[in-house]
Amino acid sequence: MFLRNAIDGLTGRSSSGPRGNREGGTASAKSKRTWKGFLRDLFLYLVVYVIVSGFLIGPLFWVWFGAMYVDGPKWLARLFQPLAIMCDYCPPLKWLVNAWVNWWIL
Numbered sequence: 001m002f003l004r005n006a007i008d009g010l011t012g013r014s015s016s017g018p019r020g021n022r023e024g025g026t027a028s029a030k031s032k033r034t035w036k037g038f039l040r041d042l043f044l045y046l047v048v049y050v051i052v053s054g055f056l057i058g059p060l061f062w063v064w065f066g067a068m069y070v071d072g073p074k075w076l077a078r079l080f081q082p083l084a085i086m087c088d089y090c091p092p093l094k095w096l097v098n099a100w101v102n103w104w105i106l
Contacts, residue, residue, distance in 0.1 A: 053083045054097055058104035 066072035087094040
């Protein structure tokens, strides 16, 4: 059964028999991806990134500083670079991140 599903997936065929679709529903019941759903998901991923990286920059500030201005791990500098760019364009976010970092380093 698994091999047959894999072959059907590769060839693009649908092997629905007298009982209909194997998944139990009809082919029209599958939902298509829309631009509205894509943009919504992209916005949600951006919000989650800002929240997670915003929380992480506090305790990791000196490691990030070393990665940006000294000879630290460059992957860490790249990880927080979008947050730094967003802080340049959004002053309330910049204030919030600076307050969080100051709480951790002072």
